[in-house]
Amino acid sequence: MSVLSEDMKQRILSYLPRYPSKQAVTLPALHIVQDELRYVPLEAIREIADLLDLSPAEVHDTLTFYRFFRTDEKNKLGRTRLWVCQGLACQLRGCDATLARLCNTLKIKPGQTTADGKITVEAAECIGVCEGAPAVLINDEARPNVAEEKVEQLIAELTQ
């Protein structure tokens, strides 16, 4: 049984024409898998390697270079990956309080996932929305102006 679904495979393969080499599709492939499975199982690395004519060690190399990917099922991402920016602008406008309130309310530490698997909170470097500091990323969508007092509302929205 393969870990990658037929659909994931097709989506990975559809990237091939866009790049000069198959190897260039490594990152998109890892993202496709993590988006769907919320982590990248080791077996998926082998299957990606197979699809892209790479060695498993090469794909593993790329994966471990970025701290973005998780490989342990016990530590997999929640439905929403919430990045709280820790950049300079956001620091100046109270991101620490935002992060602290989030963690306290959800009873987790940065990097952890709520028991119901709905939210993973992470600290991020500048996410490029400085004009809306303090800002967060909800998966890959930016949300400006998430001051401490907006935290409950955000949680409510994400746990529906």
Place this chain on the structure above:
Amino acid sequence: MSKTLHLTIDDRPVRVSPGTTIWQAARDHGIDIPVLCHDPKMTPVGVCRMCVVDIGTRVLAAACVRECEDGMVVRTRSPRVEQQRRVLLEWLLADHPVPCEREKTTGDCELEFLARQFGIVKSSCDAVASRQNGAARIDSSSRVIAVDHQACILCDRCIRACDEIQCNEVIGRMGRGTFTRIAFDLNDPMGKSTCVSCGECAAACPTGALTHKPITLPLVPESQTQAIDSVCPYCGVGCALTYHVFNNTIIRAEGRDNPGSEGRLCVKGRYGWDYALHHQRLTKPLIRRPEFYPKGPLSRAVKETGPSKPGGIVDYDEVLPAFREASWDEALDLVAANLLRIKKEHGPGALAGFGSAKCSNEEAYLFQKLIRAALGTNNVDHCTRLCHASSVAALLECIGSGAVTDVFGHIRHAEVALITGSNTTANHPVAATFFKQAAKRGTKLIVVDPRRPAIADFATWYCRIKPGSDVAFYNAIMHVLIYEGLIDEEYIQNHTENFTELRAVVEKYAPEYVSPLCGIEAPTIREIARTIGRSKSMMIFWGMGISQHTHGTDNARCLIALCLLTGNIGRLGTGLHPLRGQNNVQGASDAGLIPMVYPDYQPVGSEAVRQKFEAAWKAPLDPKPGLTVVEIMAAALRGDIRGMLMMGENPFLSDPNVNKVRQALARLDFLAVQDIFLTETAEFADVILPASSFLEKTGTYTNTDRRVQIGRKVLDPPGDARLDWQILCDLSHRLGYPMHYDSPEEIFAEFADLTTNYRGLNYDNLGATGKVWPCPKPMTSDGTLVLFGEGFPTPTGKGKFVPCEVAPADELPDDDFPFILNTGRILEHWHTGTMTRRASILNDLKPGPFAEAHPDDLARLGIRSGEPVTVRSRRGSIRLPVLASDSVTRGSIFIPFHFREAAANVLTNDALDPFGKIPEFKFCAVKMER
């Protein structure tokens, strides 16, 4: 037009062609730039910055990657350069354990060497800060290589050695920043990863991060060892290597540069040499005690050939009591007296000799000379019969020569390469590295094999044809080539004959007709044919999967026809290459260990040839061609052959149908065995003569490329064991046919003189890297790599198409025996295992027998992977664990034949191919039960 660049390096004017790196240019002019990550055999990556030089720019340039430019002014030793190198070394040394494992053993850590050169001192008690981020620093899971991540400087040499040279692609980096380290596969322990223990990474590593584990004595620096250049004793690739000897013991082997193997080795060559030091070596001549007559098997394993003790080598305790030690004089007198008696009573035709494809050219030559001139019979053969005789028969018939037409390394010049019936990565591992490398660089591989070989991972097409459908498949390819006009008309016109007959036969083999026979879709067959037809060059490599069939000769004929049809012969990167198994199959055949030909394939049946050899050997010779291996066994069973001499051959395991072999050996009046260990065959001997191993003698060996190389004496023979050529000379004297030689060189000279292909070669001009025969100008040339650019050594000078029709295998599966059995070899073992199972590393890596079957078949029979099963054929049964494997087709079983406790050849069929007289090892019907 490429122009020449002019620049100066350290004020010396230098001229180079564009594309040359500064490092290379400096080196070519005798200027040494220190490096850490660079190795000229690999793609430069420029990651360590040790090689920086000043080229007048703001930042220093890395000489190993920076190309020369016109007018460049390069300084390799300015204070600025030295300062940067010093800082780099200090940084690297900061968390490098001093001395590291390499420095402690072979004493050649490149980092510590450079540090000393730069006067940087670090005392060994300085603690090193761990860079391992909690992960283990030491990984000792590999049987052959020790890993110390802390000593690693992340130069990537191991990664490139594994990826680019061996193409095993096991190693990568992981993580980033300070915590970066190398990782095997998905950060598995090395011993659990897909690593095949070739050792190339440890050979490439500059530090103590990857080091060879000791096999015999602890490793010591090269300055304390004696380095002896030789070749690997195992397979036909014939890799060049250097043995390092300390205290009359080999401590390690190292790849040595040579145009064929380019310094590469596989696990057998690098780590498998300690068999010669095994305590079970025979050291005294042995004579069978009177109470052990009439002769029969001695060990329980050979008596029963059923479930038996593991261990795989003869149980000495069960066999030795039947023999007593004797002096050489007594033993040789006894051998001579018996052979002479049988000759007198029953004629020379009642005698026969088996030589071995492991013995040197000199030994093979002497052995056949002794059998022919001293005993007077042509009944002399060796195990080529068991591997490539059918290939050779087809090659001789079609193109007049059994030799390969181009060397394996030339696959890099081929647009397409067809690899069929060859599990190359296991059987010819170093040749496989060249195949994989070529595939990565654009050669399209077509791999055709019922059992999926690992090389298929690199193939453009892998065709899992149904077992035994080779002829149909290739006929279909030829059908498409002919009907789509993709053949080389001009070549066919000028260099071949019988084309019309071929066309008539392949006419009916349309892909649509063949597809159900071979299991490959018709469009795929067409696509492959078109790729072959449209390419400018194609090489064909094949192994036992083609030849070991009752229709092996037909299979080979088809491959030859395919090359002729497309004009793919006689040019660089084209041609036919049957991969030779043993290290000296080519040479043993060249030297005349074949019943129908004298040395260099001069036919026994030709009056003129016979007279030539009678004159040279000063003895009357038998004009009748002799019997082949399997025929000799049959004749022994009938009582027609009564006396035999066996030099290094163990037909007990390697012949098909061992039950018959056992009866045949027991029936012999007299059997003398000359070997380094007690073999199953020796159990039936009257006299056993302790011989010397490859490592104890000097001689020449001819590899699959026709490269003749010198293997040199590394060790002294143990006890009273003697050199084979001296044993043969002494025996010959006693047989009334004195032969005297002072050295192997003298034997080689006599042999070479009687041939065309070896003429002109001698130990001096063979030198360190050998020569590829024919080599008419040995002083100036490496030899003739590509043969038959100008037609063929056939009577007409043309190559001949020999069309073939599909024929079923001799024994097809049926309701009682529903599985097809396929036998073969595995990477770690060699032949009947007498050597490799006594090589500690190889035996540890693969200690016991196993079968492989498709997971679906196992599921259907309710058998779990790893469970013991009985595999039964019409001839016998063996018991062994079965492993699930996707590489086996449904309905077949694969069993490696190295393990005597479950000897696969108990099951196989000895039906013969009618032309090559080769047994059908690859195909017989069996059943599997719990």
